[in-house]
Amino acid sequence: MAVWESSAADISPPAVAHAPSWATTVDHKQIGILYIVTSLVFLAVGGLEALVIRAQLWKPDSHLVGPEVFNQMFTMHGTTMIFFVVMPMLFGFGNYLVPLMIGARDMAFPRLNAFSYWMFAFGGAVTYLSFLAGGAPDVGWFAYAPLTEYAFSRGTSTDYWILGILISGIGTLATAVNLVTTILTMRAPGMSLGKVPLFVWMMMFDGILLIFALPPVTAAIIMLLLDRSLGAHFFDTQAGGSAILWQHLFWFFGHPEVYVMALPAFGIISEVVPVFSRKVIFGYESVAAATVAIGVLSMGVWAHHMFTVGMSDALDAIFSGASFLIAVPTGIKMFNWIATIYGGKLVLASPMLFALGFLAMFLIGGLTGIMLAAVPIDWQVSDTYFVVGHFHYVLFGGSLFAIMAAFYYWFPKATGRMMDERLARWQFWLMLAGFNLTFFPMHIAGLLGMPRRIYTYSADRGWTIWNQLSTVGAAMLAVCFAVFFWNLFDSVRRGAPAGDDPWDAWTLEWATTSPPAPYNFEQIPLVRSRRPLWDLKHPEDPDWEHES
């Protein structure tokens, strides 16, 4: 059909020609790209920190870096990857895609949107400026009190951590409000909440989760700041304060945060899998309902991070049970994705490869998660490398694989050019092999008793070989990301012209030009089904005849 043809001639270079406008933009697409590019910079930095950690653990009794530097590295690695890479990257995609997918011209509050981005960038910068001010934060990304109290953490590094997270948190909250409002009020005519793409569903619940989960940690961080700078006693056990309160407040945010990073990833997979299976998503309603269930349940499981602090057996049992329950809606989604693939005409292009990688890796992370939700197992392996292995399977194998699928899927929309498919395959296989080589041995090292956060170990523990495998895997991952960055850089300049709808997809973002005009759509489209572009391309058999 003529609609879906495009010529190379009208592709304009997206970044270079309009450089000054990027600093002042309020366009959701430019802000989305700013988010993504900035978090890619942080990804490189956080990756280098991980390499330092892995290099230090290469051999027993290593003195490559001292314990102080090692503590800074794992603190900054965790903080960076969670607050300045995965979350903003997903917000970048959310920012870019949500208005396009719901047929809107922009977010509900465009200036607030720009404010969010700059708060994120500023918060990240503040956290990293600590390197110039006498040392980076070295208290872990969870900043457990009373370790973070002034008595045990002298100097300013912890204050930099507090302020950096506080500032970027304000931006995150503003984004959450913006996303929820946009999705609730700006949908195109005919697009009821039962017809929005699943990615949009997930972003909406992401926002709702953040609205309720982020303020408690903001309050806790302010309390910590008051303790450190005004002599308050919230977490000062000498004055009757509680070290456990910090853990409760932190994990009340920290656990939903896992789903804040997972839900958009689920959304990405729910867009990619149907298009590359050439089938409608299996059980749209149950995927959406499972999102709601995950959102609600995730608020009630935070204390499973605290089985070993000595809560009562009854509390342990309640939180353990609630954590097991999360497996149900997550399992429903897995079944839906697999049922979508089953019997489909699979197109194994790079987005689909990464989506399949996500399904396999996230499954392993989910299974070890169920193991950890069992209190007796958690008592054995808590704070060992088993846990490190588990959450990397969830966050790297889950969120980051999905993010890669998103890059390859939507890059043509944002730039008008395709990414190189051959390099994509190299990256995928390097990532899959390197990822498993890095993180699978961690489970074994953990079961052998290797604690988290130790900076070195003696040779007689039997951990050496597992650490060396991990380090080799980390080196492979470094190569994989070098390939990815080169592919991005090179494809922006010389990628093959993509056209408006290179994947023959069905959601509204593909109905406009690549890259889209500032106003997104010349005419706001009217929606009659969950696959508006299918209806346009197949007027003889439109979806809305089959949907109730």
Next chain:
Amino acid sequence: MNDASLTSGIATARALDGGSGAADLDATHRTHVGMVCFLCSEAAFFGTLIVAYLTYLGASKSGPTPAEVLSLPLVIAGTAALVASSVTVHLAHAALRAGRAGTFRTWLAATIILGALFLVGTAVEWHELIFEHGLTISRNLFGTTYFTLVGFHGLHVTVGLLLLTLMFCLSLPGFVSQRHSDGFDVISWYWHFVDSVWIVVFAVVYVFGR
């Protein structure tokens, strides 16, 4: 992109649909939804501070205790002023909606005065606590949690007063009229919210916690 054929496709779809089913809502509605989201997050924030207050109730290793130092008459007067300001802001809002600019200004001014009275009450109370009873944020856990909770509420009252005062100043040269009544909604919602938070804080700190 061949926009013509997309547009014609859309036109076809629109014709089939009969043009109904618009889900897009106007900008006013957008501001309302955004404000509700924001107030939900504020509720979670204050909820956390209140949880911390209750956690540490009676946990101080040394005095003074709430019963020793909190003076009820002053805070009851302040509470009355704040609750009354919720009524006056409502009356101001109703006047604005009815297009009576003069009445709007009067009730708005009353709201600002009542809110300011509440803050003055808090200032007097804090002065007493700090200089007569020696209760500071670092004195004991009661001081820590009290000044944090009441302080953050006072900060929110201050922000609300700034917004109301801004509206008042804009109304003097006639910049605020009937068609801004929907926008004034969100400010009044914020003010009602801050008042409701105070009722909870009052119950927790001065009634239940004393």
